[in-house]
Amino acid sequence: MPRSPILSASRIRTAALHIIDRDGLDGLSMRKLASELGVQAASLYGHVSTKDDLLHEVAAGILEQVDVSGFDGGDWRHGLRSCARSYRAALAAHPNIVPFLAYGPAHREASLRRLDVVHGGLVASGWSRREATMIAAALMYLVFGAALSSFSSGFSEDQTFYRDRYPNLDKAHLLPAVARELDHDSFELALDALVTGLGARAHD
Known part of the structure; x- marks a missing residue:
């Protein structure tokens, strides 16, 4: 042995x-x-x-869970939704590495391969290359913003903290108890707003 x-x-x-x-x-x-x-x-x-090389390899393993197959059928809306949801889920499982990933794709093969699919799928659907870049960036802002923090769990559970000083937030103390559900629903709301808004100016 x-x-x-x-x-x-x-x-x-x-x-x-x-x-x-x-x-x-x-x-x-x-x-x-x-x-x-x-x-x-x-x-x-x-x-x-090096440690930095190791971090890139760890990041690549996480990024392998991001699903960009939704762009294969030519439906950019489905592609964006499935990509965003799987990306958020992958990051949510390992939140401590999110700040490292948030710096952008750098030279990570796993990041660039997925970005290439997203960009290609958007351009093939009629978006200009500049628009495709902006849409991909907007999607990353949404995903990483959702992964970096929890809006709902950031509130105090002490009702008196809000009741007298912030009358419109008199129920804010209840948010931490439903943070997981509310953060999910808030992400879905933002994702739907992004896709719907883009759909209003789509080329297809």
């Missing part, structure tokens, strides 16, 4: 994501990752060169 655990790229990514989920982005270090895997830090460098 080997004296130390056998490493693989997949095992390293899984352990790194576990640390990020548990301790946040700043909590990930090559030394901590090595300890989690039961190896020496030097052993990791045969699989990944």
Whole structure:
């Protein structure tokens, strides 16, 4: 039997994501990752060169869950909706890595492949290249905005905090209890407004 655990790229990514989920982005270090895997830090460098490279690989694994197949049938509305929903779900499962992903596609293959499908699907539906870029950007603003924070859970559960000072927010203390449902419905409202608004000026 080997004296130390056998490493693989997949095992390293899984352990790194576990640390990020548990301790946040700043909590990930090559030394901590090595300890989690039961190896020496030097052993990791045969699989990944730097922490930044590792983060890109972890991000790529998350992005593989983003579904852009909705553009295959030529229905850009369905494509945008399915892409946005699957993207939000992927990010919601690992919120601590969202700030890293929010910097844009950079040179991540998984990001660029999906963006290429979205852009191509929009242009094929009659949108100009500039419009397609703007629509993709707007979709990312919506998805990452939803993933970075919870509007509903940010309120205090103390009714007295709002009742006398903010009469129109007298029920705001109830929001944290229904945050998950309300955040979902708010995202769907914004997504529908985006797609419907674009539909009003569509070329098809």
